Amino acid sequence: MGAIYILWLRQLKRYFRSKARIVGSLGQPLLFLLALGYGFGPIFEKAGQGSYIQFLAPGIVAMSIIFTALFSGIEIIWDKQFGFLKETLVAPVSRLKIMIGRTLGGATVAIMQGIIVLAISLIVGFRPVSWVLVPVSLVVMALIALLFTALGTAIASKLDDMQGFQLIMNFLIMPLFFLSGALFPLNQMPPALLLVAKLDPLSYGVDGLHYLLTGMGALGLQMDFLVLAIVVAVLLFIGSWLFSKIEI
Amino acid sequence: MASKKEYAIEVRNLTKKFGSFTAVDNISFSVPKGQIFAFLGPNGAGKTTTIKILTTLLKPTSGVMAVNNFDPVKNKNEVRESFGIVFQDPSLDDELTAYENLEFHGVLYRVPKKILKAKIEELLKFIELWDRRNDLVKHFSGGMKRRLEIARGLIHRPEILFLDEPTLGLDPQTRNHIWSYIKNLNKKHGLTVFFTTHYMEEADRVADKIAIIDHGKIIAQGKSSDLKKKARKKSLEEAFLKLTGHKIRDEDAGSKDLMRMNRRLWRR
Numbered sequence: 391m392g393a394i395y396i397l398w399l400r401q402l403k404r405y406f407r408s409k410a411r412i413v414g415s416l417g418q419p420l421l422f423l424l425a426l427g428y429g430f431g432p433i434f435e436k437a438g439q440g441s442y443i444q445f446l447a448p449g450i451v452a453m454s455i456i457f458t459a460l461f462s463g464i465e466i467i468w469d470k471q472f473g474f475l476k477e478t479l480v481a482p483v484s485r486l487k488i489m490i491g492r493t494l495g496g497a498t499v500a501i502m503q504g505i506i507v508l509a510i511s512l513i514v515g516f517r518p519v520s521w522v523l524v525p526v527s528l529v530v531m532a533l534i535a536l537l538f539t540a541l542g543t544a545i546a547s548k549l550d551d552m553q554g555f556q557l558i559m560n561f562l563i564m565p566l567f568f569l570s571g572a573l574f575p576l577n578q579m580p581p582a583l584l585l586v587a588k589l590d591p592l593s594y595g596v597d598g599l600h601y602l603l604t605g606m607g608a609l610g611l612q613m614d615f616l617v618l619a620i621v622v623a624v625l626l627f628i629g630s631w632l633f634s635k636i637e638i
Numbered sequence: 639m640a641s642k643k644e645y646a647i648e649v650r651n652l653t654k655k656f657g658s659f660t661a662v663d664n665i666s667f668s669v670p671k672g673q674i675f676a677f678l679g680p681n682g683a684g685k686t687t688t689i690k691i692l693t694t695l696l697k698p699t700s701g702v703m704a705v706n707n708f709d710p711v712k713n714k715n716e717v718r719e720s721f722g723i724v725f726q727d728p729s730l731d732d733e734l735t736a737y738e739n740l741e742f743h744g745v746l747y748r749v750p751k752k753i754l755k756a757k758i759e760e761l762l763k764f765i766e767l768w769d770r771r772n773d774l775v776k777h778f779s780g781g782m783k784r785r786l787e788i789a790r791g792l793i794h795r796p797e798i799l800f801l802d803e804p805t806l807g808l809d810p811q812t813r814n815h816i817w818s819y820i821k822n823l824n825k826k827h828g829l830t831v832f833f834t835t836h837y838m839e840e841a842d843r844v845a846d847k848i849a850i851i852d853h854g855k856i857i858a859q860g861k862s863s864d865l866k867k868k869a870r871k872k873s874l875e876e877a878f879l880k881l882t883g884h885k886i887r888d889e890d891a892g893s894k895d896l897m898r899m900n901r902r903l904w905r906r
Contacts, residue, residue: 392748393745393746395745396741396742400731400734403733403734403738404731404733407733408733472727472728473725473727473729473730474730476695476725476729477729477730477790478746479694480718480721480723481743481746481747482715482716482718482746482747482748484715637696637697638695638696
């Protein structure tokens with residue numbers, strides 16, 4: 391437990407000490423929230439869909455979580471390149487514990503980032519349908535964070551260069567995000583696209599947040615939790631296995 | 639392996655191949671408990687690869703080994719508990735303070751909280767960084783970082799200490815200070831030291847036994863005086879050059895080296 395805790399704590403310390411990282415990682419979600427929210431707002435309202443900020447905010451919260459969660463994958467490559475991972479790997483601690491500590495740390499940081507974006511959303515006009523459900527939405531945020539931290543860990547375990555990791559992430563993340571129903575309602579999608587969206591695990595995360603924060607969802611809250619939990623378990627397993635195979 | 643109890647490290651016919659390249663080629667040596675053992679060789683000779691295998695970071699292609707009587711392949715945790723290591727490259731977390739880096743290491747090695755506090759204080763005072771304990775490591779000079787890494791390697795009172803070019807970039811005063819401390823630990827507590835260095839006078843002065851590796855093979859081993867005698871030279875450096883030749887060795891710059899170069903450029 392001590393090893394997991396100290397690895398988790400390290401991630402948090404690094405996050406809080408990097409003001410540039412906190413501010414920088416808010417840039418993209420803010421841009422999406424303000425530019426798209428206010429830009430498409432009138433069209434969304436004219437189409438009879440209500441406030442676009444109200445619809446958009448949960449998706450942008452998810453977006454900030456996935457980008458921050460994946461950053462922990464970059465940190466693995468960084469630690470590999472600059473030696474810190476070696477120090478961890480020669481310690482009498484199982485790789486599973488190391489992976490769990492790092493993943494929990496990365497996920498916690500990502501949840502914090504999600505909470506900051508949610509707070510900003512409140513400032514720009516977003517209102518949750520029920521304040522009681524906001525803490526429950528943290529569970530969905532945690533599942534999204536764990537899912538993408540584990541994904542980042544799995545990919546970073548196999549890579550040695552940062553540029554390659556970023557390219558793979560962009561190639562993977564953009565389609566996952568755009569198909570997740572973060573920017574437009576899933577129930578208005580053409581059937582073929584809806585089918586693809588249903589294969590995207592992030593769709594269930596965004597849908598869960600929509601349910602809990604706005605009262606609107608398309609896939610069913612139970613289904614959201616179930617799919618997220620299964621994918622998280624699978625990715626944690628794959629991530630742990632690949633992490634255990636790292637040779638430096 | 640024979641005579642298990644006498645040796646801190648025992649290696650027989652160890653080979654490590656990366657594809658068609660043989661980094662370590664059928665080497666054998668043993669380090670009795672409490673000995674200071676220098677593992678010398680030109681760049682790319684196989685020193686770091688051997689250390690990585692002994693410290694469980696790499697699996698050997700073939701061969702038999704024992705570190706503190708345990709097999710680094712089969713009994714990783716037992717082996718890991720018994721040694722401390724200072725890597726050739728920096729391995730501190732620049733975003734943590736000096737104190738936090740040592741604390742992190744101590745927790746990973748399950749050093750009890752009370753002992754850990756006292757040990758951190760003792761080591762930071764010894765390396766004269768106690769006043770800077772709350773400073774982030776990124777603000778430290780190369781020499782300060784090296785001292786901190788050596789302190790970190792000792793925090794869990796290991797039985798064996800691996801030092802991969804530990805005094806690289808340090809001034810003579812600091813080198814002398816650190817070696818005095820390590821020799822003292824070796825005498826008082828029977829700490830076994832396995833180190834690599836390019837400073838021949840350091841190996842000559844400190845090591846009880848020396849092995850020279852070149853192109854992955856051990857080409858000579860024995861006391862410093864034996865090696866000098868074998869090469870018919872007065873100094874260890876001359877003997878080393880006679881045994882390994884005068885040709886300059888270049889290691890290929892891998893992705894890690896390129897990253898390090900980039901990092902240095904960004905920091906300017």
